[in-house]
Amino acid sequence: MPDTFKVAVLVSGGGTNLAALIRSQQEQQLGPARLCAVIASRPSALALDKARAAGLPTAVVCRRDYISQSDYDAALLQKLAVYQPDLLVLAGFLTRLGPDFIHHYERRIINIHPSLLPSFGGPGFYGLRPHRGVLDYGCKITGxxxxxxxxxxxxxxxxxxxxxxxxxxxTPELLQARVMREAEWLILPACVRAIAENRVVWKDGQANIIEQRVQPGL
Structure with a gap:
């Protein structure tokens, strides 16, 4: 039995992707990964309710409570140190993280974005905005x-x-719902499991997932 791989989820909003991770854990689809904490950037984040309902530890670290980026990063690092996560998942987390924070968790932070990057990404592209951009541009494929x-x-x-x-x-709303259902809620748990099972390989700065191998006789 592999050791438990601890995952902390950072959120700002409703927590739809957090809910997908919780479902996957309840259905034993995350392999050795276990959600260890949910940390929100705002106390009103509805994702906190989902986390508490699932029995997960929660905390709030608000950017506005800190004068500088470095002060915020230090407070967030201190909070995370309590849980000692192996991986951070940004699931609708809208607060910027500084370079020192990212360096501390280098190659241990993943983000889910509702478009096929690099299209419709970057500052301001959150919520319905990526989907509006897709429709305004006349794209036939998103993801x-x-x-x-x-x-x-x-x-x-x-x-x-x-x-x-x-x-x-x-519409942006219809497209958002379908991208969540057909893409986000599938690939985020799959990535968490792949990382937890050490099935991510790096080459020339790029990351790829190795498919699960079935042992002979199983």
Missing amino acids: ATVHFVDADYDHGPILLQKPVTVQPED
Whole structure:
């Protein structure tokens, strides 16, 4: 039995991707990964209710409570040190992380974004905005991306993407719901499990997932 791989989830909003991770854990689909804490950037985040309902430890670290980025990063690092996570998942986390924080968790932070990066990503592209951009541009395909986090918004090595077809009748709201259902809620748990099972390989700065191997006789 592999050792438990602890995952902390950082949130700012409703927690739809957190809910997908909770479901996956309850269905034993995360392998050795276990959610160890949920930390919100605002006390009103509805994701906190989902975390508490699942019996997960919660905390709030608000950016506005700290004068500088470095002070905020230090407070967040201190809070996370209580749980000692092996991986951080940014699941709708809208607060910027500084370079010192990212360096501390280098290659141990992933983010889920509701588009096929590098398209419709970067500052300001959150919520419905990526989906509005897809529709305004007339794209026929969109999707979701899980990537490792670096110092730039929605940047860093891509780990997994899943396409979703844009329908003629789509609105931003309809498209958002389908991207969640058909892409985000599938690839985020898959990436967490792959990292926990040490199935991510790096080459030339790029990350790739090795598929699970079935042992002979099983």
